[in-house]
Amino acid sequence: MNKQFIAILLVSAYSNIAFAQEYKYEIGGGTGASFYMGDANKSAPFLYPGWTGSAIYRYTINFHWAVKANASIGRLWGNTDQSGNRFPFEKGTSFSRNFGELGGQMEFNFFPYSDKYSYLGTKPYTPYVLVGGSVTMTTIENSPSLSVAIPLGIGFKYKLKNRWNVGGEFSVKKSLGDKLDVTQKNAGWDLNGPYGIKSSFLKNQDWYLQAIFYLTWEFGLRSDPCHGM
Template identity: 55%
Template sequence: MRNTKKAIYFYLLLFIVVVLPANTLSQEYKYEVGAATGTSFYMGDANKTKLYLHSGISGGALFRYNINFNWALKANIIAGNVSGNSEDSGNFFPFDRNINFSRTFTDIGTQVEFNFLPYSDNYSYLGTKPYSPYLFTGVGLTYASGENSIFSANIPLGIGFKYKLKNRINLGVEFSMRKLFTDNFDLLDNPYGIRSSTLKNKDWYSLTMIFLTWDFSSRTDPCHGM
């Protein structure tokens, strides 16, 4: 009986020391802040399938809260531009309607990220890696200026890869598609006169961004995931 109790205490201690920290322990720093730059392009009635057609330049800032090795919350503000020409679409619009447009947009949003690998340049005994691919999604708002300016909610869907250049410095790249809740981003609002659902027949824009961030706000008790 005494040996059984000792065994229970041993495995309980092992769970507390090894298993529990693997699930709750986070990086040494709670937050990241940095900048991002890259390219943007549009997809919609005037561009159904071609990636990076008439691509523009984008840039902005981001803030990330690292919950633990695998999960993070991110906020961003990004400005960029996109353009398009309906003659590139391969479609024929009623009344020979063609549009050549250019948009400058601002994107403000927040996303939740999932790292496929436990991301940290320390705690290698827990299997952490200084790199990881990740997925993200969230919600955002888009304002696009120019002719018939718009303001719309968006849903970002993306994938990325991050790498610890050194302690407190992160380098990464990510690709995302932003689903808009408007069909007027390309100035071709319902060109065929057929109304559709909220999700169908809406415009998208895409961001491919390279970012560099700096960690700050040290965790006072990292062994307990504080």
């Protein structure tokens, strides 16, 4: 009995690793809100909501792992009047700008995600976490500006019906530049280093957040779902 029990455990463990969803790819889109944090907003992540939209492409590796690419657009804005900061000479300013983003993330599903293979313990829903990288483009004083960001996030997805998925995702993106909130200079002062301290990776203040709801459709039937790896 002990040998049989061990064999069952080994087969179950292998199945959760090697089996994959029935379809390899997902494509879809989502919409929601974007939020800015930086020199004009250091402590209230949802103070200045903007809009955002995203196109999504996902490759499913197996029940637990997936790779996702996204192309997003949106709008960010902020105002120093509600920042809680005191700036030199009691200066104040605001900004508003559109952004575009190309990104890629690795996702980990906490539950084995599928609406089939229930004998393997799969579930048609799961929370997940993501980490990756992205490139963000904005326009500052009629000139394009690129910066790299590191996204971290959490989400939840559900198999609405065969081949259709719905989900919600919240991600926090640390910009490695300090230009998301740059304003037109006024007497030598703006939000790009308002205290006269040169920006660096450790001193950079710019973040942006995204919260979206999305719908995706699966395609690319696997010839053998038992070899998802």
